[in-house]
Amino acid sequence: MSSTTVLRVAAAAAVPLMVSVLGNIIGNTINRLRGWRGTPPRPPRGILLQEMITDAQQALNMNIENYINFAFCGPQNSGKSTLINSLREIDDTGVYNNNELDAARVGETQTTRETRPYGFIEGHELDFVRYWDHAGCGTFDHPTENYFRQNLLYAFDCILLVTASGLGEYERTILEHARRFETDVVIVINKADDRVQSKLRRRPRHLGQPDVNARRLIIQETIDEAKASITEELRNIQQEQVPVFVVSAHKWRDYQFSHSEEDKDLSMEIVPMIEYILNAAFRRRAP
Ligand SMILES: Nc1nc2c(ncn2[C@@H]2O[C@H](COP(=O)(O)OP(=O)(O)O)[C@@H](O)[C@H]2O)c(=O)[nH]1
Numbered sequence: 001m002s003s004t005t006v007l008r009v010a011a012a013a014a015v016p017l018m019v020s021v022l023g024n025i026i027g028n029t030i031n032r033l034r035g036w037r038g039t040p041p042r043p044p045r046g047i048l049l050q051e052m053i054t055d056a057q058q059a060l061n062m063n064i065e066n067y068i069n070f071a072f073c074g075p076q077n078s079g080k081s082t083l084i085n086s087l088r089e090i091d092d093t094g095v096y097n098n099n100e101l102d103a104a105r106v107g108e109t110q111t112t113r114e115t116r117p118y119g120f121i122e123g124h125e126l127d128f129v130r131y132w133d134h135a136g137c138g139t140f141d142h143p144t145e146n147y148f149r150q151n152l153l154y155a156f157d158c159i160l161l162v163t164a165s166g167l168g169e170y171e172r173t174i175l176e177h178a179r180r181f182e183t184d185v186v187i188v189i190n191k192a193d194d195r196v197q198s199k200l201r202r203r204p205r206h207l208g209q210p211d212v213n214a215r216r217l218i219i220q221e222t223i224d225e226a227k228a229s230i231t232e233e234l235r236n237i238q239q240e241q242v243p244v245f246v247v248s249a250h251k252w253r254d255y256q257f258s259h260s261e262e263d264k265d266l267s268m269e270i271v272p273m274i275e276y277i278l279n280a281a282f283r284r285r286a287p
């Protein structure tokens with residue numbers, strides 16, 4: 001076949017989806033969920049589906065039928081905006097039209113003042129997914145009883161509770177309400193690259209730079225230690241079923257550009273985290 005024939009065949013067929021770095025690893029999970037675009041998530045008991053659809057539209061301008069929506073909550077500075085950017089495979093400077101394709105603003109002086117969605121360009125294989133940078137999370141110590149309901153957190157397919165340390169009052173309240181409103185939630189321990197760095201600094205000099213196996217061992221230790229303390233806290237509040245993912249938003253972003261195995265290893269549990277939330281969305285939408 002000549003190259004012009006190939007071109008003509010490609011043009012006649014449906015436009016192929018852009019395959020992302022993530023798609024190369026968990027393409028099947030993405031495609032399976034894609035088929036459920038158009039089916040809204042199941043509402044929690046006591047809330048009518050139509051009411052949930054309308055409320056989400058009116059309060060947040062959120063379309064829960066045609067998009068899969070994930071909420072990123074957690075204290076300021078835990079890296080929510082950075083994580084959203086890295087999952088969208090852009091750096092922190094990407095600005096398009098001040099719309100939902102912009103980069104989420106990162107850093108202390110550019111905090112999120114309003115809850116807003118970030119998406120993908122049409123034709124990207126994740127173009128049916130919206131990541132919501134949730135405003136106001138963790139800006140107060142004692143979220144009110146109505147916080148979850150007022151912010152319509154139950155209308156999201158899954159909540160990602162991002163923290164760089166342990167569980168405070170805010171996180172515990174979100175967990176409790178998520179259980180009450182039958183909404184999936186995961187805990188994301190971000191900035192784990194910092195923990196690896198401190199471990200490396202403590203490594204005896206005579207051992208030199210770690211090789212691949214030593215590096216992977218250090219990473220696994222970091223993940224295990226970070227999880228052990230959170231798991232203990234979760235057990236104390238009878239929430240041990242909540243999954244915990246230890247990640248580095250920075251290293252996942254680096255990996256988009258470097259494609260180096262080292263960056264991928266150091267991004268830690270980013271891929272299992274995404275796979276988990278996509279499956280959570282699937283469970284909530286598929287009958
Ligand atoms: N070391 C490290 N720093 C991070 C990571 N993610 C975010 N940060 C830094 O943490 C700070 C706060 O990030 P930002 O995304 O604005 O947090 P937000 O307030 O939760 O949205 C910024 O200086 C980021 O560069 C990470 O994975 N590793």
Ligand SMILES: [Mg+2]
Nearest residue numbers: 081105111112
């Ligand atoms: Mg932010």
